[in-house]
Amino acid sequence: MAGNRAPTIYDVARRAGVAASTVSRAFSRPGRVAAGTADRIRAAATELGYRTNPVARATATGRTSMIALIVTDVTDPATAELLRGAQEAAGAAGFTTVVSDAQDDGVPQREALERALSTVDGAVVAAPHAPDTALRSLVAQRPAVLLDRMLDGLPSVVPDIADGMRRLMAHLGELGHEMVTYVAGPADAWADGMRRRGLRQAGCEYGVQSRRIGPFPATIAGGMTAAGELLRRPTTAVIAYDDLIAIGLIRALSARGILVPQEVSVVGFGNVAASALITPGLTTVASPLRAMGALGVRNLLGLLDGSGSAASEALPVRLVVRGSTAHRRRNPASAGRGSLIVSGAGSYLPVATL
Amino acid sequence: MAGNRAPTIYDVARRAGVAASTVSRAFSRPGRVAAGTADRIRAAATELGYRTNPVARATATGRTSMIALIVTDVTDPATAELLRGAQEAAGAAGFTTVVSDAQDDGVPQREALERALSTVDGAVVAAPHAPDTALRSLVAQRPAVLLDRMLDGLPSVVPDIADGMRRLMAHLGELGHEMVTYVAGPADAWADGMRRRGLRQAGCEYGVQSRRIGPFPATIAGGMTAAGELLRRPTTAVIAYDDLIAIGLIRALSARGILVPQEVSVVGFGNVAASALITPGLTTVASPLRAMGALGVRNLLGLLDGSGSAASEALPVRLVVRGSTAHRRRNPASAGRGSLIVSGAGSYLPVATL
DNA sequence: TTGAAAGCGCTAACAA
């Protein structure tokens, strides 16, 4: 028995009666080898149980066919969807994915990130709150495309937030709301800036006023905190930075006896699984997460083989209407207890049909 | 300018005035080199911005310092926790993680899995429903440890299901339930068998009868289906195979006007995030997912460097009591039922405690 | 403790 090590191209070459380089060609660029020869080689390979060794190939070519998926929180449901899309696209293109959980750029993770980065050809990065500088230093090391965030001229794939905001405003406007409160997410988040801008524009467009509270952390706890502030500044409709905040909001509001959506409508961004599970279901803007992950990878791959442009793309979103939004009440039934309804602003609302 | 390629040990060697092999030693096994020399080398390395090349090292040693995390569903919240724990442990040990989403062993993914497998030193596998044969062929290729599932003598890390069942039974028994219905998960799932066995044992121990319906898919939809069958065979307490089924059950039951927990108590397994979000909150058995992921990796690493045993370990679970369980009603108020529930929207049900 | 030299398995000119 000739040792137990895995067979190499040399073993295959000997058995097929060709040179090792021919075997290499047969696998790395089929077509560059005569059909008959290729058949013999394939036959020999399967007999021997030969499998190409990606590591050896990588040393020789300098390309590993691996890409890093760098995220700040694997446990975030949105991240998971992004990952799935990215993995599918990578797998389809023959690439293996290394996922690195950078956990908000914590110091201990830095080393792991560096390690991961040095073995991949490029990276797809979903790090909504990472500091710009961190991203820049990352991009300096390897080609990368950003997910769910834009930065300078760096290639990225994002949802069309402005359009999402427009749909939200249209929806809320139809329901008779004349003013909405935006519960802001982390101040450094690119998405937060986009939502604010979208809010202003859509507000003009649909004649809906807006004001803002926050920032709050993009978590359920953050939303619960925000609810406190909301109580002091009544409103009939709130747009939360994301689903998690919206969920926290709904929970805290409900706990205090405020009816959602009867007294206040709440909407979010994201359409995470939990938004369909809570009571009432959350009306939200759904980002095409899976598609974003996949497109991010495809764009990165295009960048790597030079066939792609380093452009940014905004993918269409869709409005998912659930139970957390309702028509603005003319006469709040809950007059007795600390209602959230704004009585003022002078104007009586036109009651549209539901 | 000497080209823009990354510096190698040769560059460092020249600058430090030593041989390349000495530089190699300085990084791969410090201590095997004189302190002064090591200092010079380190200095030269940082000046040049040298970083070890993991790929080259891997060709030379045959070990990549990467491990695969093979899962069947990245979007499953439990999987995400497992991943996080595994990643932390791997990172701490200087290992990079490749995650492969095998998606229930679908054919197209097979190739991606093979690719991933051939670049790693070993694998941690969280594939609750994968066929035994798939696991065996996997383990034949690389050392592996199973998560949340046992198979033969393969090393694995699992939760202490029997104990979880005991706690559940004790809890339900205290609440006056004399008979529970177990809503089974996939028949081929190892965990399902364990739950059934645990159920029998704990039933004896606490004098609680049990019967079983199913199997059902371990999804919310599966739970909703199960609810239909449950209606035909009334019960005061149900133990679901997992949280997802339990959630589906609660939703479907509520939608039909059955009060949880007043008319029927429902418990699950897993303590996924959503179980705290639904109304009522789900009483469930929490597995130490993060710890399991981490331990799985550590055990794998032990296996790889020969310092570990190929044993299986069961980690302690804990009972999380929320609003979905209550004392058994003497006289079920089925009279006015249905009218009490506003399906999907109302805030009549008590808001679960977090 | 250090250096010289031979690989690891593959790819990529360059020739034939």
Add this chain to the structure above:
DNA sequence: TTGTTAGCGCTTTCAA
């Protein structure tokens, strides 16, 4: 179309 021949950057005997 195929073979020859250098590497890729690192580790690892084996000597010195």
